[in-house]
Amino acid sequence: MTNKRMIKASLLALFSLGAALGVALGDANAQTPASQPSAGGLPARSPFDIPYGMPISLQNANQALQAAEAEAARHGWPEAIAVTDPSGELVAFAKMDDTQNSSPNIALRKAATAARFRRDTRTFYNGFEAGHTYSATLDPSVVASPGGYPLVIGGKIVGAIGCSGGSGDQDADICKAGADALK
Template sequence: MQNLLQIACIACLVVATAATAQTPASQPPAGGTPDKMPFDIPYGTAIGLDTAKRLLAIAEAEAKKHDWKMNIAVVDTHGDLLAFERMDGAQYASIAISQNKARTSARFRRETRVFYNQFETGHAYVSTLDAGLVASPGGFPLVEGGKLVGAIGCSGGTGDQDAFVCKAAADTII
């Protein structure tokens, strides 16, 4: 019995020593510390309704080329809706999704695919950042002259289809 107790104590000591040896003294910060603020796009004057309608038309034309039925939303720099279009036959669930993709992109000043990539690589905290955040491809900031002037979001197809359609419109802003 005494031998069993000694063996058990030695086993505990070995396991504790091994665990301590594998634990680094200090954990590195999550993702490292960048020298510059990421996605630090300054805000500009929001696009107007005419530009928003033009972007809707460009995105719709791109979607029609591929026979993709999309919901398309354009928002201002705050993420508030400027213009929206639901193509015939586009799924109803994607109405809110397209608007939230555009809102997410405007408010966080980045493509929504960034959040998708973070979520897919195990960064579950992304879902806690904002109740309306969409971590799915298809939301693009609109940057004119180096300043954020709005955002566009598309939904109705796959994430890559949504992104393809919205990027066609977003790329026309210079």
Template sequence: MRNPVLALFLFATVKLVSVLAPVSASAQQPAVAPPAYPLDAVPDKMPFATPYGAPIALARAQAAIAAAQAEAEKRGWPLNIAVVDSGANLVAFARMDGAQLASVAIAEHKARAAASFRRPTKVFEEAVQKMDFKYVLTLDGIIASRGGIPLIEDGKLIGAIGCSGGTGSQDEVVCAAGAATINK
């Protein structure tokens, strides 16, 4: 080509078309819908709607603690065990020999959260750990650690048991033994 300006113009045009071609091709592709936001799901029924019942009696609370304590002793896990009534008020408490002091308040907190929110505290742990729903931690009274289990009798929540001092899974195992005296 004898005209260098024309050659430069044609070269620049070819380069520009080759750069823009992928952009225009991708603009013509159908848009992929973003995944649904999990919190936008609307359940048909109200979750965790177990009605509150009459408060657990002291003797039943102590029996639940005794069963939990027996499980903890069998495994060599010194724990703190709390039982609250359907209003989340402390009814009975046991601190096993050697259980860590910081876990006294945590066991009570787990029991209160399980009663107040009518669900095991494991639900909150999973919301934060598995689903990354960190907003759960902003709710008053939440504890995102397993080891709090509601106590249900005749379809009504009569209280909850909370255990602390071990790992979350150890606390849950011991609580489940205590809850089994009522939840059947």
């Protein structure tokens, strides 16, 4: 190989190496943002720190269920309504006539989410609407739709109520009636 060819081959190899390093460094820089996105700030205390209490009694679960069902009937909204204990296990359930077939499972999942995460399921909905989808990475069963409320008696979460069959706002209205029946 002549000197000219060796120089040409060396320059070509050096150019290829530089291009490869540039791509690698460019990719690395593209994956490392200048600043990390906020995770919601640093509140002085958790906004969802209502303590858990003893599981809801069947009598109280039925009281919440009946109040929610009466609210749904008053509006003519066919609903599935589930009441769970604090761990998200079913305690009481009603499916009104003409409720869509997917609603019973959704109502139970909304109630379980509200109970286990100690918050109204609208909180997850609002997060998704704002572009914060991280909650989907927490638990695959999280429901990010209005219509799941924790049930609080004596300042403690004893369970939750979940409603499905209408719009999110309709479901939330019905759940609120059930939760308010225990106050």
